[in-house]
Amino acid sequence: MTPVDRRELPGMEFDWLAADEAGHLAQMLSSGAGRVPEVALASEETLFALHLFLDELPVREALNVPEGSFHFQALLAQPQRRGLFVYDADAEGADSTGRTGEYVLIAAPVQPLTLEQVPEEFRGVIARIPGRFGGSEAVRVEGV
Secondary structure (H helix, E strand, O other): OOOHHHHOOOOOOOEEEEOOOEEEEEEEEOOEEEEEOHHHOOOHHHHHHHHHHOOOOOOOOOOOOOOOOOOOHHHHHHHHHHHOOEEOOOOOOOOOOOOEEEEEEEOOOOOHHHHOOHHHHEEEEHEOOOOOOOOOEEOOOOOO
16 A cells, blocks of 8 residues: 655645545545545555546436536536535635645535445545534534
């Protein structure tokens, strides 16, 4: 397993996965500024394989982005069609290190994919986030 080098993340888009307290999954888009938990950096190979697994899931529902979303946000929201919540880092809320702990909801699935629906070998790179996805317009990622 090759860990992801955190020093390479600033300014680079890095997509990682999280599960909330209900086991619902979200794709988190760091936008080069978002905080990324250590567990999501544990293995490049496992994270890549997890993304392939998710990309190959059948489309479950129509795109569901909030009214007034930009076209670019609709492009980012494609994982929602396969059951993932999609959050994008709020780069405008960055602190003095250039990182932000807030991720803003881009799209919410009607039928959320759950942690139990992901093969066991991929679960080790999925971060656990307190609270529930979709309950508010943003979630915070702390301490990383």
